[in-house]
Amino acid sequence: MHHAPFGSICDAHSNTSISTATLAAPKFAAVNISLSAADSLFDTPCDNDPMANDVDLLRSVDIATVISAGNGGDKTKVGWPACISNAITVASSNLNDQASSFSNFSSLVDFFETQIRELIARVGNDRAKLEQEAKKLRKS
Numbered sequence: 544m545h546h547a548p549f550g551s552i553c554d555a556h557s558n559t560s561i562s563t564a565t566l567a568a569p570k571f572a573a574v575n576i577s578l579s580a581a582d583s584l585f586d587t588p589c590d591n592d593p594m595a596n597d598v599d600l601l602r603s604v605d606i607a608t609v610i611s612a613g614n615g616g617d618k619t620k621v622g623w624p625a626c627i628s629n630a631i632t633v634a635s636s637n638l639n640d641q642a643s644s645f646s647n648f649s650s651l652v653d654f655f656e657t658q659i660r661e662l663i664a665r666v667g668n669d670r671a672k673l674e675q676e677a678k679k680l681r682k683s
Contacts, residue, residue, distance in 0.1 A: 606670060611634075
């Protein structure tokens with residue numbers, strides 16, 4: 544990770560950046576990352592990945608990072624960067640609240656997309672409550 548001259552936090556591996564101006568902007572609860580590397584699937588956390596630092600930075604200012612599990616159809620793994628444990632990993636679901644046929648899914652998934660929409664509507668702009676609810680669901 545290196546600091547770019549325009550005040551962003553950049554990660555060469557993931558080719559992402561988080562603007563420090565964004566962190567100072569009016570408060571919001573979450574950042575949504577809807578991407579996945581089809582050739583980088585994980586069944587265990589990948590917290591040594593450089594992007595985990597970005598997730599931790601957002602978390603330090605009470606912004607949750609919500610990441611798609613991926614659309615490769617793997618039912619035992621999620622795509623990178625959904626393997627970062629401090630992120631909230633979301634899988635697509637069908638009408639029966641089961642993983643959609645195209646969605647990746649594993650024990651690293653915190654919510655189905657229908658659940659996350661309902662949860663955000665319920666807890667609003669509060670990262671701590673969102674993470675607390677995610678922990679409850681992981682244990683059940």
